[in-house]
Amino acid sequence: xxxxxxxxxxxxxxxGRGSRAVRPAAAVLRAAGFSxxxxxxxxxxxxxxxxxxxxxxxxxxxxxxGGDGMVSLALRAVAGTPTPLxxxxxxxxxxxxxxxxxxxxxxxxxxxxxxxxxxxDGGRPVDLGRVGDTWFGTVLASGFxxxxxxxxxxxxxxxxxxxxxxxxxxxxxxxxPIPYRLRLDDGPxxxxxxxxxxxxxxxxxxxxxxxxxxARLDDGLFDVTVVGPCRRTTLLRVFPRVYRGTHLTHPAVTxxxxxxxxxxxxxxxxxxxxxxxxxxxxxxxxxxxxxxxxGAR
Numbered sequence: 001x002x003x004x005x006x007x008x009x010x011x012x013x014x015x016g017r018g019s020r021a022v023r024p025a026a027a028v029l030r031a032a033g034f035s036x037x038x039x040x041x042x043x044x045x046x047x048x049x050x051x052x053x054x055x056x057x058x059x060x061x062x063x064x065x066g067g068d069g070m071v072s073l074a075l076r077a078v079a080g081t082p083t084p085l086x087x088x089x090x091x092x093x094x095x096x097x098x099x100x101x102x103x104x105x106x107x108x109x110x111x112x113x114x115x116x117x118x119x120x121d122g123g124r125p126v127d128l129g130r131v132g133d134t135w136f137g138t139v140l141a142s143g144f145x146x147x148x149x150x151x152x153x154x155x156x157x158x159x160x161x162x163x164x165x166x167x168x169x170x171x172x173x174x175x176x177p178i179p180y181r182l183r184l185d186d187g188p189x190x191x192x193x194x195x196x197x198x199x200x201x202x203x204x205x206x207x208x209x210x211x212x213x214x215a216r217l218d219d220g221l222f223d224v225t226v227v228g229p230c231r232r233t234t235l236l237r238v239f240p241r242v243y244r245g246t247h248l249t250h251p252a253v254t255x256x257x258x259x260x261x262x263x264x265x266x267x268x269x270x271x272x273x274x275x276x277x278x279x280x281x282x283x284x285x286x287x288x289x290x291x292x293x294x295g296a297r
Contacts, residue, residue, distance in 0.1 A: 003033060003034050003035050003060060004034070004035045004037070004058075004059055004060055005029065005034050005035070005036055005037075005059055005060045005061040005062075005063060005086075005118070006036075006037055006038075006039055006051075006054040006059040006061070006062050006063065007022060007025065007026060007029075007036055007037070007038045007039065007063050007065055007088075008039050008047070008051050008054070008062050008063060008064045008065065008070065008073070008074050008077075009022055009038055009039065009040050009065040009066065009070075010040075010047075010065065010066030010067070010069065010070040010091075017090040017091070017105065020090075020107075021065050021088050021090040021107035022038065022065055022107075024107045024108040024111070025063070025065060025088045025107040025108065025110065025111040026038070026111075027108075028107075028108050028111035028112050028115065029063075029111050029114070029115055032112075032115035032119070034060070034115065034118070037054075037059075039051060039054055044069075044073060047073055048073050048076055048077060051073060051074060051076075051077035052076075052077045054077075055077050055078055055081055055083045059083060060083075060084075060118065061083065061084045061085070061086055061114070061118055061294060062074055062077060062078050062083055062084075062085055062086070063085070063086035063087070063088060063111075063114055063294075064085065064086070064087050064088065065088040065090055065107070066088075066090055066091050067089070067090065067091015067092055067093055067094055068091060068093050068094065068095055068096055068137075068138060068205075068273045068274050069091070069273065069274060069275060070091065071085075071087055071096045071097075071137060071273065072135070072136060072137065072272070072273035072274075072275055074087075075128060075135040075136070075137055075273075075291060076134065076135050078291055079128055079130075079135045079287070079290045079291050080287075080290060080291075082292075083292075084117075084118070084122060084123035084291075084292040084293070084294050085123070085291050085292065085293055085294065086110075086111075086114035086117075086118075086293075086294040086295070087100070087102055087110065087114075087293070087294075088107045088110045088111060088114075089102060089103065089104045089105065089110060090105060090107060092207060093205070093206060093207040093208075093274065094207070095138045095139075095202060095203075095204045095205050095206070095207065095208070096137040096138050096202060096273070097110075098203075098204060098208065099137075099138065099202035099203045099204060099215070099217060100126070100202075100217060100293055100295075100296040100297065101296060101297035102295055102296065110295075113294070113295035114294040114295055116295070117294040117295040118294060122292060122294075123292030123293050123294045123295075123296070124218070124292065124293055124296045124297075125218070125288075125289035125290075125291070125292055125293075126217040126218055126289070126290070126291060126292075126293045126296055127201055127217055127218060127219070127220060127286055127287060127288050127289065127290060128201060128286075128287050128290035128291060129199065129201040129222065129272065129284050129285070129286055129287070130284065130285050130286075130287050130290075131270070131272065131277055131282050131283065131284050131285075134272070134277060135287075135290070136201060136272035136273045136284075137201055137202055137217075137273060138200070138201060138202040138203075138204065138205050138272070138273050138274075139198050139199065139200045139201070139202060139204070139205040139211060139212060139272070139273075140198065140199040140200075140261075140263075140270055140271070140272040140277070140282070140284050141196070141198055141205060141211075141270070141271045141272070142196065142197050142198070142199075142263055142265065142268050142269075142270045142271075142280060142282075143178055143180075143194060143195055143196030143197055143198075143227075143265070143268060144171060144175065144178075144195045144196045144227075144235075145196050145198070145205075145206075145211075145271075146196075146268060146269050146270060146271045147171050147268070147269075148164070148167045148168050148171045149167075149269070149271050149274075149276070150269055151167040151170055151171055152164050152166075152167035153276075155167060172232055172235070172236075173232075175195070175230070175232050175235065177193035177194065177195065177228075177229040178193065178194055178195070178196075178265050178268065179191070179192075179193055179265065179266070180192050180193070180194050180197060180263060180264065180265045181262075181263075181264040181265070181281075182197065182226075182261070182262070182263055182264075183261070183262040184224065184256055184258040184260075184261055185258045185259055185260050192226065192228075193228070193229050194226050194227060194228050194229065195227040195228065195229060195230050195235065195252075196225075196226075196227045197224065197225070197226050197227075197263055198211045198212055198224070198225045198227075199212075199222050199223075199224050199261050199263070199284050200212025200215035200222060200223040200224070200225065201215065201217065201222060201286060202215055202217060203215045203223075203245070205273075205274065206274075208243055209242045209243060210242060210243065210244065210245035211225050211242055211247075212224075212225050212255075213245025213246075213247075213248055214245075214248070214255070217293075217296065218288075218289075220259065220286060220288040221257045221258065221259060221286060222257065222258055222259065222261055222284065222286050223255060223256075223257055224255065224256040224257070224258060224261055225248070225253065225254075225255055226253070226254045226255070226256070227247075227252060227253055228252045228253070228254070229252070230252055234252065238250050238252070238253075259285065259286050260283065260284070260285045260286070261283070261284050261285075262281060262282070262283040262284075263280055263281060263282055263283075263284075264280050264281035265280050265281075266280075267279075268280045270282045272284075
Protein backbone atom coordinates (compact mmCIF):
# COMPACT_ATOMS: atom_id res chain seq x y z
CA UNK A 1 0.00 0.00 0.00
CA UNK A 2 1.40 3.38 -1.00
CA UNK A 3 1.26 6.14 1.58
CA UNK A 4 0.29 8.70 -1.09
CA UNK A 5 -3.46 9.29 -1.17
CA UNK A 6 -5.70 11.77 -2.94
CA UNK A 7 -8.47 13.97 -1.59
CA UNK A 8 -11.00 14.52 -4.39
CA UNK A 9 -12.79 17.70 -3.37
CA UNK A 10 -15.96 19.58 -4.26
CA UNK A 11 -15.41 22.84 -2.35
CA UNK A 12 -18.98 24.01 -3.01
CA UNK A 13 -20.66 20.90 -1.58
CA UNK A 14 -23.11 21.55 1.25
CA UNK A 15 -22.89 25.34 0.83
CA GLY A 16 -19.16 25.34 1.46
CA ARG A 17 -18.92 22.40 3.87
CA GLY A 18 -16.80 20.56 1.30
CA SER A 19 -14.16 23.26 1.41
CA ARG A 20 -14.24 23.43 5.21
CA ALA A 21 -13.94 19.64 5.50
CA VAL A 22 -10.59 19.45 3.71
CA ARG A 23 -8.37 20.80 6.48
CA PRO A 24 -9.50 18.55 9.36
CA ALA A 25 -9.65 15.50 7.09
CA ALA A 26 -6.16 16.11 5.70
CA ALA A 27 -4.76 16.75 9.19
CA VAL A 28 -6.05 13.39 10.45
CA LEU A 29 -4.70 11.53 7.42
CA ARG A 30 -1.28 13.17 7.66
CA ALA A 31 -1.13 12.41 11.38
CA ALA A 32 -1.77 8.77 10.47
CA GLY A 33 1.34 8.85 8.27
CA PHE A 34 -0.14 9.44 4.83
CA SER A 35 1.04 11.90 2.20
CA UNK A 36 -2.02 13.82 1.01
CA UNK A 37 -2.59 15.66 -2.23
CA UNK A 38 -5.77 17.49 -3.19
CA UNK A 39 -7.53 17.33 -6.55
CA UNK A 40 -10.19 19.79 -7.66
CA UNK A 41 -11.66 20.52 -11.06
CA UNK A 42 -12.97 23.53 -12.95
CA UNK A 43 -16.15 21.55 -13.68
CA UNK A 44 -17.37 17.94 -13.43
CA UNK A 45 -15.62 16.64 -16.59
CA UNK A 46 -12.35 18.27 -15.57
CA UNK A 47 -12.65 16.92 -12.02
CA UNK A 48 -13.31 13.41 -13.33
CA UNK A 49 -10.32 13.62 -15.66
CA UNK A 50 -8.06 14.63 -12.78
CA UNK A 51 -9.43 11.86 -10.54
CA UNK A 52 -8.79 9.26 -13.24
CA UNK A 53 -5.26 10.56 -13.66
CA UNK A 54 -4.66 10.15 -9.92
CA UNK A 55 -5.95 6.57 -10.05
CA UNK A 56 -3.88 5.74 -13.14
CA UNK A 57 -0.86 7.29 -11.42
CA UNK A 58 -1.10 4.78 -8.57
CA UNK A 59 -2.61 6.78 -5.71
CA UNK A 60 -3.16 4.61 -2.64
CA UNK A 61 -6.77 5.75 -2.31
CA UNK A 62 -9.18 8.26 -3.76
CA UNK A 63 -11.12 9.97 -0.99
CA UNK A 64 -14.17 11.95 -2.10
CA UNK A 65 -14.90 15.07 -0.07
CA GLY A 66 -18.40 16.37 -0.74
CA GLY A 67 -21.87 14.98 -1.37
CA ASP A 68 -23.37 12.23 -3.47
CA GLY A 69 -22.52 14.06 -6.70
CA MET A 70 -18.83 13.99 -5.82
CA VAL A 71 -19.03 10.36 -4.74
CA SER A 72 -20.66 9.58 -8.08
CA LEU A 73 -17.73 11.14 -9.95
CA ALA A 74 -15.26 9.29 -7.73
CA LEU A 75 -17.00 5.98 -8.44
CA ARG A 76 -16.47 6.53 -12.15
CA ALA A 77 -12.75 6.91 -11.50
CA VAL A 78 -12.21 3.89 -9.20
CA ALA A 79 -14.86 1.32 -10.22
CA GLY A 80 -13.25 -1.84 -11.51
CA THR A 81 -9.76 -0.79 -10.34
CA PRO A 82 -7.78 -1.88 -7.25
CA THR A 83 -7.84 1.69 -5.89
CA PRO A 84 -10.03 1.93 -2.77
CA LEU A 85 -12.56 4.71 -2.26
CA UNK A 86 -12.97 6.77 0.88
CA UNK A 87 -15.85 9.13 1.59
CA UNK A 88 -15.76 12.33 3.64
CA UNK A 89 -19.49 13.11 3.52
CA UNK A 90 -19.88 16.89 3.49
CA UNK A 91 -22.77 17.45 1.10
CA UNK A 92 -26.48 17.99 1.45
CA UNK A 93 -27.83 14.46 0.99
CA UNK A 94 -24.91 12.12 1.76
CA UNK A 95 -27.03 9.05 1.01
CA UNK A 96 -24.15 6.82 -0.08
CA UNK A 97 -22.32 7.44 3.21
CA UNK A 98 -25.52 6.83 5.20
CA UNK A 99 -26.09 3.47 3.52
CA UNK A 100 -22.46 2.45 4.10
CA UNK A 101 -22.61 3.41 7.78
CA UNK A 102 -19.99 6.16 7.43
CA UNK A 103 -19.96 9.44 9.41
CA UNK A 104 -21.89 12.36 7.95
CA UNK A 105 -20.61 15.94 8.30
CA UNK A 106 -17.81 14.88 10.65
CA UNK A 107 -14.69 15.04 8.46
CA UNK A 108 -12.20 14.20 11.18
CA UNK A 109 -14.11 11.05 12.20
CA UNK A 110 -14.58 9.99 8.57
CA UNK A 111 -10.88 10.51 7.83
CA UNK A 112 -9.87 8.50 10.92
CA UNK A 113 -12.04 5.61 9.74
CA UNK A 114 -10.53 5.77 6.25
CA UNK A 115 -7.00 5.77 7.71
CA UNK A 116 -7.71 2.74 9.92
CA UNK A 117 -9.24 0.88 6.99
CA UNK A 118 -6.26 1.66 4.73
CA UNK A 119 -3.90 0.27 7.37
CA UNK A 120 -6.17 -2.66 8.09
CA ASP A 121 -8.46 -4.50 5.67
CA GLY A 122 -7.95 -2.08 2.76
CA GLY A 123 -11.70 -1.55 2.42
CA ARG A 124 -14.74 -3.78 2.03
CA PRO A 125 -15.93 -4.81 -1.45
CA VAL A 126 -19.31 -3.26 -2.25
CA ASP A 127 -21.61 -3.44 -5.25
CA LEU A 128 -22.37 -0.66 -7.70
CA GLY A 129 -25.03 -0.11 -10.33
CA ARG A 130 -24.08 0.61 -13.91
CA VAL A 131 -26.00 2.16 -16.78
CA GLY A 132 -23.85 2.09 -19.90
CA ASP A 133 -20.50 3.51 -18.77
CA THR A 134 -21.98 5.41 -15.81
CA TRP A 135 -21.71 3.94 -12.30
CA PHE A 136 -23.98 4.73 -9.37
CA GLY A 137 -23.96 3.88 -5.68
CA THR A 138 -27.40 4.84 -4.40
CA VAL A 139 -30.68 4.88 -6.36
CA LEU A 140 -31.78 5.19 -9.97
CA ALA A 141 -34.97 7.26 -9.83
CA SER A 142 -37.65 7.49 -12.50
CA GLY A 143 -41.14 8.92 -12.42
CA PHE A 144 -42.66 11.44 -10.05
CA UNK A 145 -39.36 11.98 -8.23
CA UNK A 146 -37.37 12.53 -11.43
CA UNK A 147 -40.06 14.87 -12.76
CA UNK A 148 -39.63 16.98 -9.62
CA UNK A 149 -35.89 17.12 -10.35
CA UNK A 150 -36.54 18.05 -13.98
CA UNK A 151 -38.89 20.87 -13.03
CA UNK A 152 -36.61 22.15 -10.28
CA UNK A 153 -33.66 22.24 -12.69
CA UNK A 154 -35.69 24.36 -15.12
CA UNK A 155 -36.82 26.87 -12.48
CA UNK A 156 -34.96 30.13 -11.91
CA UNK A 157 -36.95 31.16 -8.86
CA UNK A 158 -37.16 30.50 -5.96
CA UNK A 159 -33.70 29.29 -4.99
CA UNK A 160 -32.35 26.62 -2.67
CA UNK A 161 -34.70 24.24 -0.89
CA UNK A 162 -37.70 26.42 -1.74
CA UNK A 163 -37.16 25.66 -5.43
CA UNK A 164 -37.44 21.92 -4.75
CA UNK A 165 -40.58 22.48 -2.67
CA UNK A 166 -42.15 24.58 -5.43
CA UNK A 167 -41.32 21.92 -8.01
CA UNK A 168 -42.77 19.22 -5.77
CA UNK A 169 -46.05 21.10 -5.37
CA UNK A 170 -46.30 21.74 -9.11
CA UNK A 171 -45.72 18.08 -9.97
CA UNK A 172 -48.16 17.01 -7.27
CA UNK A 173 -50.84 19.17 -8.89
CA UNK A 174 -50.10 17.47 -12.23
CA UNK A 175 -49.89 13.95 -10.74
CA UNK A 176 -50.97 11.18 -13.07
CA PRO A 177 -50.01 7.51 -13.50
CA ILE A 178 -47.12 6.79 -15.86
CA PRO A 179 -47.31 3.81 -18.26
CA TYR A 180 -44.12 1.80 -17.76
CA ARG A 181 -42.59 -1.20 -19.45
CA LEU A 182 -40.48 -3.01 -16.88
CA ARG A 183 -38.23 -6.04 -17.30
CA LEU A 184 -36.46 -7.77 -14.39
CA ASP A 185 -33.55 -10.01 -15.39
CA ASP A 186 -34.75 -12.45 -18.06
CA GLY A 187 -38.38 -12.23 -17.04
CA PRO A 188 -41.23 -11.09 -19.28
CA UNK A 189 -41.78 -7.43 -20.05
CA UNK A 190 -44.34 -6.07 -17.61
CA UNK A 191 -46.73 -3.32 -18.68
CA UNK A 192 -47.69 -1.39 -15.55
CA UNK A 193 -48.94 2.01 -14.46
CA UNK A 194 -47.00 3.55 -11.60
CA UNK A 195 -46.18 6.80 -9.86
CA UNK A 196 -42.48 5.95 -9.79
CA UNK A 197 -40.00 3.12 -10.16
CA UNK A 198 -36.80 3.26 -8.07
CA UNK A 199 -33.84 0.90 -8.56
CA UNK A 200 -31.72 0.77 -5.42
CA UNK A 201 -28.13 -0.30 -5.04
CA UNK A 202 -28.32 1.68 -1.80
CA UNK A 203 -31.27 2.40 0.47
CA UNK A 204 -31.93 6.10 0.17
CA UNK A 205 -31.89 9.25 -1.91
CA UNK A 206 -32.80 12.88 -1.36
CA UNK A 207 -31.06 13.14 2.01
CA UNK A 208 -32.45 10.13 3.83
CA UNK A 209 -35.61 9.10 1.95
CA UNK A 210 -35.35 5.32 2.29
CA UNK A 211 -37.17 4.51 -0.93
CA UNK A 212 -35.43 1.10 -1.19
CA UNK A 213 -35.22 0.56 2.55
CA UNK A 214 -34.03 -3.06 2.50
CA ALA A 215 -31.27 -2.61 -0.10
CA ARG A 216 -27.76 -3.77 0.79
CA LEU A 217 -24.45 -2.82 -0.76
CA ASP A 218 -23.05 -6.35 -0.77
CA ASP A 219 -25.80 -8.75 -1.87
CA GLY A 220 -25.31 -8.57 -5.64
CA LEU A 221 -28.89 -7.46 -6.18
CA PHE A 222 -30.91 -4.32 -6.80
CA ASP A 223 -33.96 -3.63 -4.68
CA VAL A 224 -36.69 -2.30 -6.99
CA THR A 225 -39.51 -0.25 -5.45
CA VAL A 226 -42.62 0.35 -7.52
CA VAL A 227 -45.16 2.87 -6.24
CA GLY A 228 -48.39 2.20 -8.08
CA PRO A 229 -51.01 4.74 -9.16
CA CYS A 230 -51.84 7.07 -6.25
CA ARG A 231 -54.24 9.86 -5.50
CA ARG A 232 -52.57 13.06 -4.37
CA THR A 233 -53.99 12.59 -0.86
CA THR A 234 -52.57 9.05 -0.70
CA LEU A 235 -49.13 10.20 -1.81
CA LEU A 236 -49.13 12.96 0.78
CA ARG A 237 -50.03 10.48 3.52
CA VAL A 238 -47.45 7.90 2.44
CA PHE A 239 -44.60 10.33 1.69
CA PRO A 240 -43.51 10.93 5.33
CA ARG A 241 -43.19 7.16 5.81
CA VAL A 242 -40.38 7.08 3.22
CA TYR A 243 -37.96 8.55 5.77
CA ARG A 244 -38.55 5.52 8.03
CA GLY A 245 -38.79 2.99 5.23
CA THR A 246 -42.25 1.88 6.42
CA HIS A 247 -43.87 2.85 3.10
CA LEU A 248 -42.89 -0.59 1.77
CA THR A 249 -45.87 -2.16 3.56
CA HIS A 250 -48.42 0.15 1.89
CA PRO A 251 -50.76 -1.63 -0.55
CA ALA A 252 -49.74 0.71 -3.38
CA VAL A 253 -46.08 -0.32 -3.06
CA THR A 254 -44.51 -3.49 -4.46
CA UNK A 255 -40.86 -4.54 -4.27
CA UNK A 256 -38.65 -6.83 -6.33
CA UNK A 257 -35.03 -7.96 -6.44
CA UNK A 258 -33.05 -8.36 -9.62
CA UNK A 259 -29.56 -8.10 -11.07
CA UNK A 260 -30.65 -6.33 -14.28
CA UNK A 261 -33.55 -3.91 -14.67
CA UNK A 262 -34.81 -2.28 -17.85
CA UNK A 263 -37.24 0.64 -17.47
CA UNK A 264 -39.13 2.25 -20.34
CA UNK A 265 -41.56 5.17 -20.18
CA UNK A 266 -42.20 8.07 -22.51
CA UNK A 267 -41.04 11.52 -21.46
CA UNK A 268 -39.26 10.39 -18.27
CA UNK A 269 -35.65 11.17 -17.32
CA UNK A 270 -33.65 8.76 -15.18
CA UNK A 271 -31.55 10.15 -12.33
CA UNK A 272 -28.87 8.22 -10.41
CA UNK A 273 -27.05 9.56 -7.35
CA UNK A 274 -29.09 12.72 -7.99
CA UNK A 275 -27.51 13.27 -11.41
CA UNK A 276 -29.41 13.00 -14.75
CA UNK A 277 -28.63 9.88 -16.78
CA UNK A 278 -30.87 10.68 -19.73
CA UNK A 279 -34.27 9.76 -21.05
CA UNK A 280 -35.73 6.29 -20.58
CA UNK A 281 -35.41 3.54 -21.68
CA UNK A 282 -32.45 2.67 -19.48
CA UNK A 283 -30.99 -0.67 -18.45
CA UNK A 284 -29.22 -0.91 -15.11
CA UNK A 285 -27.08 -3.86 -14.06
CA UNK A 286 -25.62 -4.55 -10.66
CA UNK A 287 -21.87 -5.22 -10.53
CA UNK A 288 -20.88 -7.14 -7.39
CA UNK A 289 -17.75 -6.04 -5.51
CA UNK A 290 -17.12 -3.25 -8.02
CA UNK A 291 -15.17 -1.09 -5.57
CA UNK A 292 -13.40 -1.38 -2.22
CA UNK A 293 -14.96 1.10 0.19
CA UNK A 294 -12.88 2.27 3.13
CA GLY A 295 -14.54 1.85 6.51
CA ALA A 296 -17.87 0.51 5.23
CA ARG A 297 -19.87 -1.60 7.66
